[in-house]
Amino acid sequence: MPFVRLAGLSELEPDQGLRVELGDEEAVALIRTGDGGVHAVIDVCSHEDYPLSEGWVEDTTIECALHGSRFDLLTGEPDSPPALRPVRIFPVRVEGEDVLVDLPDDWAKLAQDL
Ligand code: FES
Numbered sequence: 577m578p579f580v581r582l583a584g585l586s587e588l589e590p591d592q593g594l595r596v597e598l599g600d601e602e603a604v605a606l607i608r609t610g611d612g613g614v615h616a617v618i619d620v621c622s623h624e625d626y627p628l629s630e631g632w633v634e635d636t637t638i639e640c641a642l643h644g645s646r647f648d649l650l651t652g653e654p655d656s657p658p659a660l661r662p663v664r665i666f667p668v669r670v671e672g673e674d675v676l677v678d679l680p681d682d683w684a685k686l687a688q689d690l
Pocket residue numbers: 621622623624625626640641642643644645657658659
């Protein structure tokens with residue numbers, strides 16, 4: 577899985593999600609937390625088809641804006657129903673202004689078109 581650039585660091589507002597679409601079907605939510613960390617998570621809730629990037633960030637969690645399950649950005653695990661399954665998370669590396677995310681090969685190819 578290669579690290580690919582998905583955004584510039586200055587594009588990320590603290591405690592907000594940024595949706596990065598990869599092709600027509602996949603999307604990653606980039607989240608810059610208040611402590612300066614940057615996290616990447618698949619941009620769809622594990623409960624229903626709703627983007628997590630629309631949610632609310634608190635510490636290192638994001639709360640789904642549709643039904644309120646909160647996901648740990650470090651593990652992907654939900655801490656409350658209705659979501660029961662974790663969401664996929666991806667390793668992030670910040671190099672200067674570039675936010676690089678370790679994506680599956682097929683997703684990385686889609687990211688080359690950004
Ligand atoms: S869609 Fe996210 S908790 Fe229901």
